[in-house]
Amino acid sequence: MEPTSGSSGKVLHIYHSQAAFDTYFSFVFRHLSSLGYRPWQRVAYTAFDPLVSLPWERLGLGVRQQVDLRSRDARTFLNELIAINPQLITAFPSILLMIIRVATSAELRRIRPQAIHLHSELLTDGIRDTIRMAFDCDCFDDYSTIEFHHVATECRHHRYHTAADNVILEVVRDGQPVAPGEEGEIVITGLTNQAMPLIRYAIGDVGVAGVSERCGCGSSFPTMELVQGRVDDFIVLPSGRRLSPRIVNPAIELIPGILEHVLIQEARDHVVVQLHVAEGYRDSLPQQVAFALRSLFGEPMRIEVMLDQDLERGRTGKLRSIISKVHRSASHLDQVPALHQSYGEVH
Ligand SMILES: [Zn+2]
Structure with missing residues:
Protein backbone atom coordinates (compact mmCIF):
# COMPACT_ATOMS: atom_id res chain seq x y z
CA MET A 1 0.00 0.00 0.00
CA VAL A 167 -1.54 1.94 -18.94
CA ILE A 168 -3.95 3.28 -21.50
CA LEU A 169 -3.18 6.98 -21.60
CA GLU A 170 -5.71 9.38 -23.09
CA VAL A 171 -5.35 13.12 -23.56
CA VAL A 172 -8.80 14.70 -23.41
CA ARG A 173 -10.49 18.08 -23.40
CA ASP A 174 -14.10 18.29 -22.22
CA GLY A 175 -14.10 14.51 -22.10
CA GLN A 176 -13.17 14.12 -25.79
CA PRO A 177 -9.78 12.94 -27.10
CA VAL A 178 -7.67 15.76 -28.52
CA ALA A 179 -5.96 15.50 -31.91
CA PRO A 180 -2.29 14.41 -32.04
CA GLY A 181 -0.04 17.33 -31.07
CA GLU A 182 -2.76 19.02 -29.03
CA GLU A 183 -2.80 19.65 -25.30
CA GLY A 184 -5.30 18.29 -22.81
CA GLU A 185 -5.91 16.61 -19.48
CA ILE A 186 -4.30 13.21 -18.98
CA VAL A 187 -6.67 10.37 -18.16
CA ILE A 188 -5.21 6.95 -17.33
CA THR A 189 -6.51 3.39 -17.14
CA GLY A 190 -4.26 0.89 -15.38
CA LEU A 191 -3.73 -2.55 -16.92
CA THR A 192 -1.52 -4.17 -14.29
CA ASN A 193 -2.87 -3.71 -10.76
CA GLN A 194 -5.82 -5.98 -10.08
CA ALA A 195 -5.92 -5.04 -6.38
CA MET A 196 -7.28 -1.55 -7.11
CA PRO A 197 -8.31 -1.06 -10.73
CA LEU A 198 -8.43 2.59 -11.79
CA ILE A 199 -10.31 3.32 -14.98
CA ARG A 200 -10.09 6.62 -16.89
CA TYR A 201 -8.57 8.21 -13.78
CA ALA A 202 -8.03 11.98 -14.09
CA ILE A 203 -4.54 12.24 -12.69
CA GLY A 204 -4.43 16.04 -12.76
CA ASP A 205 -1.56 16.34 -15.23
CA VAL A 206 -1.60 18.14 -18.55
CA GLY A 207 -0.02 16.57 -21.62
CA VAL A 208 0.18 16.56 -25.39
CA ALA A 209 -1.00 13.57 -27.40
CA GLY A 210 1.84 12.14 -29.47
CA VAL A 211 1.96 11.90 -33.22
CA SER A 212 2.07 8.32 -34.46
CA GLU A 213 5.38 8.31 -36.29
CA ARG A 214 7.95 5.62 -35.56
CA CYS A 215 10.75 6.63 -33.18
CA GLY A 216 14.39 5.93 -34.01
CA CYS A 217 14.81 4.03 -30.72
CA GLY A 218 12.75 1.16 -32.15
CA SER A 219 9.90 1.35 -29.63
CA SER A 220 6.44 1.08 -31.11
CA PHE A 221 4.79 2.44 -27.96
CA PRO A 222 2.96 5.73 -28.59
CA THR A 223 4.65 8.96 -27.66
CA MET A 224 3.32 11.75 -25.47
CA GLU A 225 4.63 14.89 -23.84
CA LEU A 226 4.10 15.91 -20.24
CA VAL A 227 3.40 19.64 -20.18
CA GLN A 228 2.65 20.04 -16.54
CA GLY A 229 3.06 17.60 -13.70
CA ARG A 230 1.19 17.87 -10.44
CA VAL A 231 4.37 18.23 -8.44
CA ASP A 232 4.23 22.01 -8.72
CA ASP A 233 1.16 24.19 -8.80
CA PHE A 234 0.14 26.83 -11.28
CA ILE A 235 0.23 30.46 -10.14
CA VAL A 236 -3.14 32.17 -10.53
CA LEU A 237 -2.85 35.93 -11.06
CA PRO A 238 -5.42 38.52 -9.87
CA SER A 239 -6.89 38.62 -13.38
CA GLY A 240 -7.40 34.84 -13.30
CA ARG A 241 -4.54 34.19 -15.73
CA ARG A 242 -2.73 30.96 -14.85
CA LEU A 243 1.05 30.64 -15.12
CA SER A 244 2.59 27.21 -15.50
CA PRO A 245 5.55 26.17 -13.30
CA ARG A 246 7.33 25.57 -16.61
CA ILE A 247 7.35 29.37 -16.98
CA VAL A 248 7.66 30.43 -13.33
CA ASN A 249 10.48 28.11 -12.24
CA PRO A 250 13.03 29.10 -14.91
CA ALA A 251 12.43 32.80 -14.11
CA ILE A 252 13.87 32.12 -10.65
CA GLU A 253 16.17 29.12 -10.90
CA LEU A 254 18.36 30.55 -13.66
CA ILE A 255 19.29 33.67 -11.65
CA PRO A 256 22.94 33.25 -10.53
CA GLY A 257 23.40 32.69 -6.79
CA ILE A 258 20.13 30.90 -6.16
CA LEU A 259 20.69 27.44 -4.74
CA GLU A 260 17.09 26.45 -4.07
CA HIS A 261 13.76 28.18 -4.07
CA VAL A 262 10.22 27.61 -2.92
CA LEU A 263 7.50 29.97 -4.09
CA ILE A 264 4.30 30.01 -2.06
CA GLN A 265 1.24 31.79 -3.36
CA GLU A 266 -0.56 32.87 -0.20
CA ALA A 267 -3.35 34.80 -1.92
CA ARG A 268 -4.34 35.91 -5.42
CA ASP A 269 -2.20 39.04 -5.00
CA HIS A 270 0.51 37.78 -2.62
CA VAL A 271 3.46 35.46 -3.13
CA VAL A 272 6.28 34.58 -0.74
CA VAL A 273 9.60 33.34 -2.13
CA GLN A 274 11.88 31.38 0.19
CA LEU A 275 15.47 31.31 -1.00
CA HIS A 276 18.60 29.44 -0.18
CA VAL A 277 21.37 31.54 -1.73
CA ALA A 278 25.12 31.31 -2.25
CA GLU A 279 27.56 33.49 -0.31
CA GLY A 280 28.06 36.91 -1.85
CA TYR A 281 24.55 37.14 -3.31
CA ARG A 282 22.57 37.95 -0.18
CA ASP A 283 22.26 41.69 -0.75
CA SER A 284 21.39 41.72 -4.43
CA LEU A 285 19.16 38.68 -4.88
CA PRO A 286 15.94 39.66 -3.07
CA GLN A 287 15.50 42.71 -5.28
CA GLN A 288 16.51 40.82 -8.39
CA VAL A 289 14.02 38.01 -7.75
CA ALA A 290 11.21 40.44 -6.95
CA PHE A 291 11.96 42.32 -10.17
CA ALA A 292 12.02 39.12 -12.26
CA LEU A 293 8.69 37.98 -10.85
CA ARG A 294 7.05 41.40 -11.20
CA SER A 295 8.07 41.44 -14.86
CA LEU A 296 6.79 37.90 -15.37
CA PHE A 297 3.45 38.47 -13.65
CA GLY A 298 2.78 41.89 -15.19
CA GLU A 299 -0.01 42.44 -12.65
CA PRO A 300 -0.07 44.07 -9.21
CA MET A 301 1.18 41.44 -6.74
CA ARG A 302 2.82 41.71 -3.32
CA ILE A 303 6.10 39.82 -3.61
CA GLU A 304 7.98 38.95 -0.41
CA VAL A 305 11.45 37.44 -0.64
CA MET A 306 12.88 35.67 2.40
CA LEU A 307 16.44 34.40 2.86
CA ASP A 308 17.82 31.68 5.12
CA GLN A 309 14.73 29.57 5.08
CA ASP A 310 15.03 25.91 5.85
CA LEU A 311 13.17 24.87 2.73
CA GLU A 312 10.46 22.39 3.39
CA ARG A 313 10.81 18.99 1.71
CA GLY A 314 8.08 16.39 1.62
CA ARG A 315 8.41 13.20 3.66
CA THR A 316 10.19 11.47 0.79
CA GLY A 317 12.80 14.25 0.47
CA LYS A 318 11.28 15.62 -2.70
CA LEU A 319 11.22 19.39 -3.15
CA ARG A 320 8.12 21.14 -4.45
CA SER A 321 9.15 24.52 -5.76
CA ILE A 322 5.74 26.10 -6.25
CA ILE A 323 2.93 25.75 -3.76
CA SER A 324 -0.30 27.61 -4.36
CA LYS A 325 -2.83 28.08 -1.60
CA VAL A 326 -5.34 29.62 -4.04
CA HIS A 327 -4.79 27.41 -7.09
CA ARG A 328 -7.01 24.59 -5.93
CA SER A 329 -10.11 26.69 -5.42
CA ALA A 330 -9.63 27.98 -8.95
CA SER A 331 -9.34 24.54 -10.49
CA HIS A 332 -12.12 22.54 -12.03
CA LEU A 333 -10.36 19.49 -10.63
CA ASP A 334 -11.69 20.44 -7.18
CA GLN A 335 -14.68 18.32 -8.00
CA VAL A 336 -12.45 15.31 -7.31
CA PRO A 337 -10.36 16.44 -4.32
CA ALA A 338 -9.00 12.96 -3.55
CA LEU A 339 -7.20 12.97 -6.89
CA HIS A 340 -5.23 16.09 -6.12
CA GLN A 341 -2.12 14.54 -4.74
CA SER A 342 1.23 15.14 -6.29
CA TYR A 343 3.06 12.10 -7.49
CA GLY A 344 5.72 10.74 -5.25
CA GLU A 345 8.73 8.54 -5.11
CA VAL A 346 7.79 5.30 -6.78
CA HIS A 347 11.05 3.62 -7.68
ZN1 LIG B 1 11.95 6.44 -28.77
Missing part, protein backbone atom coordinates in the same frame (compact mmCIF):
# COMPACT_ATOMS: atom_id res chain seq x y z
CA GLU A 2 1.31 3.47 -0.85
CA PRO A 3 -0.08 6.85 0.17
CA THR A 4 0.28 9.57 -2.45
CA SER A 5 2.61 12.22 -1.10
CA GLY A 6 0.72 15.42 -1.78
CA SER A 7 0.65 18.33 0.62
CA SER A 8 -3.02 19.28 0.44
CA GLY A 9 -3.73 17.27 3.56
CA LYS A 10 -5.79 14.62 1.82
CA VAL A 11 -4.13 11.31 1.12
CA LEU A 12 -5.46 8.71 -1.25
CA HIS A 13 -4.19 5.26 -0.38
CA ILE A 14 -3.37 3.10 -3.37
CA TYR A 15 -3.23 -0.65 -2.96
CA HIS A 16 -1.01 -2.64 -5.35
CA SER A 17 -0.92 -6.41 -5.49
CA GLN A 18 2.42 -8.19 -5.10
CA ALA A 19 2.03 -9.42 -8.67
CA ALA A 20 1.67 -5.81 -9.82
CA PHE A 21 4.89 -4.82 -8.01
CA ASP A 22 6.71 -7.68 -9.73
CA THR A 23 5.49 -6.44 -13.10
CA TYR A 24 6.48 -2.85 -12.28
CA PHE A 25 10.03 -4.02 -11.56
CA SER A 26 10.17 -5.63 -14.98
CA PHE A 27 9.12 -2.30 -16.53
CA VAL A 28 11.89 -0.47 -14.63
CA PHE A 29 14.39 -3.03 -15.87
CA ARG A 30 13.14 -2.67 -19.44
CA HIS A 31 13.50 1.12 -19.32
CA LEU A 32 16.95 1.13 -17.74
CA SER A 33 18.17 -1.64 -20.09
CA SER A 34 17.12 0.46 -23.07
CA LEU A 35 19.40 3.21 -21.71
CA GLY A 36 22.37 0.84 -21.57
CA TYR A 37 22.13 -0.37 -17.97
CA ARG A 38 23.17 -3.95 -17.22
CA PRO A 39 22.20 -5.71 -13.95
CA TRP A 40 25.76 -6.16 -12.71
CA GLN A 41 26.50 -2.44 -12.86
CA ARG A 42 26.77 -0.20 -9.80
CA VAL A 43 23.63 1.87 -9.19
CA ALA A 44 23.37 4.84 -6.84
CA TYR A 45 19.78 5.28 -5.75
CA THR A 46 18.61 8.31 -3.79
CA ALA A 47 15.94 7.41 -1.27
CA PHE A 48 14.62 8.64 2.04
CA ASP A 49 13.29 5.33 3.30
CA PRO A 50 15.73 2.41 3.68
CA LEU A 51 15.69 0.18 0.60
CA VAL A 52 13.99 -3.17 0.94
CA SER A 53 16.30 -5.88 -0.37
CA LEU A 54 14.95 -7.52 -3.53
CA PRO A 55 15.32 -11.26 -4.21
CA TRP A 56 17.64 -10.83 -7.21
CA GLU A 57 19.87 -8.41 -5.24
CA ARG A 58 20.81 -11.35 -3.02
CA LEU A 59 22.16 -12.98 -6.20
CA GLY A 60 24.24 -9.90 -6.94
CA LEU A 61 22.01 -8.67 -9.77
CA GLY A 62 20.23 -5.33 -9.98
CA VAL A 63 21.90 -4.20 -6.74
CA ARG A 64 21.08 -0.65 -5.68
CA GLN A 65 23.26 1.31 -3.27
CA GLN A 66 21.46 4.02 -1.35
CA VAL A 67 22.32 7.66 -1.08
CA ASP A 68 20.48 8.20 2.19
CA LEU A 69 18.39 11.36 2.04
CA ARG A 70 17.68 11.29 5.77
CA SER A 71 20.99 13.03 6.44
CA ARG A 72 19.65 16.09 4.55
CA ASP A 73 23.23 17.17 3.94
CA ALA A 74 24.52 17.63 0.41
CA ARG A 75 28.15 16.97 1.42
CA THR A 76 27.16 13.60 2.84
CA PHE A 77 25.22 12.81 -0.36
CA LEU A 78 28.29 13.76 -2.40
CA ASN A 79 30.63 11.56 -0.36
CA GLU A 80 28.22 8.64 -0.67
CA LEU A 81 28.06 9.09 -4.44
CA ILE A 82 31.85 9.19 -4.71
CA ALA A 83 32.11 6.03 -2.59
CA ILE A 84 29.55 4.19 -4.74
CA ASN A 85 31.20 5.36 -7.98
CA PRO A 86 27.99 4.53 -9.86
CA GLN A 87 27.58 3.58 -13.50
CA LEU A 88 23.93 4.61 -13.20
CA ILE A 89 22.38 7.22 -10.91
CA THR A 90 18.65 7.18 -10.27
CA ALA A 91 17.57 10.31 -8.40
CA PHE A 92 15.31 13.30 -7.87
CA PRO A 93 16.67 16.25 -9.89
CA SER A 94 16.72 18.56 -6.84
CA ILE A 95 19.01 16.20 -4.91
CA LEU A 96 21.56 16.16 -7.74
CA LEU A 97 21.39 19.96 -7.93
CA MET A 98 22.21 20.17 -4.20
CA ILE A 99 25.19 17.89 -4.75
CA ILE A 100 26.42 19.83 -7.78
CA ARG A 101 26.33 23.06 -5.77
CA VAL A 102 28.56 21.83 -2.97
CA ALA A 103 30.95 19.76 -5.10
CA THR A 104 34.23 20.98 -6.52
CA SER A 105 34.86 20.17 -10.18
CA ALA A 106 37.56 17.69 -9.11
CA GLU A 107 35.00 15.90 -6.92
CA LEU A 108 32.46 15.83 -9.73
CA ARG A 109 35.04 14.31 -12.07
CA ARG A 110 35.27 11.36 -9.67
CA ILE A 111 31.62 10.56 -10.41
CA ARG A 112 31.27 9.48 -14.03
CA PRO A 113 28.02 7.57 -14.56
CA GLN A 114 27.08 6.33 -18.02
CA ALA A 115 23.51 7.61 -17.59
CA ILE A 116 21.29 9.38 -15.08
CA HIS A 117 17.70 8.36 -14.53
CA LEU A 118 15.59 11.22 -13.14
CA HIS A 119 12.12 10.94 -11.70
CA SER A 120 9.44 12.26 -9.34
CA GLU A 121 9.94 15.99 -9.90
CA LEU A 122 9.25 18.38 -12.73
CA LEU A 123 12.33 18.36 -14.97
CA THR A 124 12.94 21.70 -16.67
CA ASP A 125 15.43 22.11 -19.52
CA GLY A 126 17.65 24.30 -17.32
CA ILE A 127 17.90 21.65 -14.60
CA ARG A 128 18.48 18.90 -17.16
CA ASP A 129 21.35 20.84 -18.77
CA THR A 130 22.96 21.59 -15.39
CA ILE A 131 22.95 17.92 -14.39
CA ARG A 132 24.11 16.76 -17.81
CA MET A 133 27.07 19.13 -17.82
CA ALA A 134 28.09 18.47 -14.20
CA PHE A 135 28.26 14.70 -14.63
CA ASP A 136 29.16 14.75 -18.34
CA CYS A 137 26.50 12.21 -19.27
CA ASP A 138 22.98 12.09 -20.62
CA CYS A 139 19.84 12.30 -18.44
CA PHE A 140 16.58 10.46 -18.97
CA ASP A 141 13.29 11.32 -17.34
CA ASP A 142 10.56 9.02 -16.14
CA TYR A 143 6.91 9.99 -15.76
CA SER A 144 5.65 7.75 -12.99
CA THR A 145 2.80 8.07 -10.55
CA ILE A 146 1.98 6.40 -7.25
CA GLU A 147 -1.28 5.20 -8.78
CA PHE A 148 0.14 3.43 -11.84
CA HIS A 149 3.92 3.48 -11.44
CA HIS A 150 5.15 3.54 -15.05
CA VAL A 151 3.16 5.90 -17.24
CA ALA A 152 5.78 7.06 -19.77
CA THR A 153 9.55 6.85 -19.99
CA GLU A 154 12.05 8.87 -21.97
CA CYS A 155 13.95 6.87 -24.58
CA ARG A 156 17.52 7.43 -25.72
CA HIS A 157 16.16 9.68 -28.49
CA HIS A 158 14.58 11.81 -25.73
CA ARG A 159 10.99 11.09 -26.56
CA TYR A 160 8.47 10.00 -23.94
CA HIS A 161 6.87 6.66 -24.79
CA THR A 162 3.70 5.62 -22.96
CA ALA A 163 4.13 2.28 -21.18
CA ALA A 164 1.29 0.91 -23.29
CA ASP A 165 1.37 -2.53 -21.69
CA ASN A 166 0.88 -0.92 -18.26
